[in-house]
Amino acid sequence: MLEDQLERQESYRRFVYDDATGQEIVPGYTVQGNPTIGYGRDLMTEGILKEEAMVLLRHDIDRAWREVTSHLPWAESQLSVIRFAVLVNMAFNMGLQGLLGFTQMLSALQAGNYEQAAKAMLDSLWYQQTGSRAQALAEQMRTNRWQDTDTPSSTQA
Incomplete structure (x- = not known):
């Protein structure tokens, strides 16, 4: 009631x-x-609880995953889960249109040239703006190994 x-x-x-x-x-x-x-x-006095933030995070990951799959239909079947996750991470970070602007990287990925794709990621304004995050994702793309960075944009609980 x-x-x-x-x-x-x-x-x-x-x-x-x-x-x-x-x-x-x-x-x-x-x-x-x-x-x-x-x-x-x-939001000023209550904010959101970590559990609530996790629900939002999962929702936003699902949305980014669907957008990448929808606009780059070749990517999920052609790339490993680890490399596909890089695309989802980038779409999460800068939006789908931001990801789609990485035309050289996407062309390199379609050709299976992961070294060139990683290089294209690092040769961008996005890299200059995000630093360690972009570095870790480029390394993940290049090596097909999960990478991590411990420099979140906000460490407040």
């Missing part, structure tokens, strides 16, 4: 909004209240 009542009263909001004005928060908007999402989740 309480859940139903709150669901009706709060109403679902997919995107972050200002709880004081009800306006969606977009670049340049000055927040008057608190950034809020979903059914009244105050």
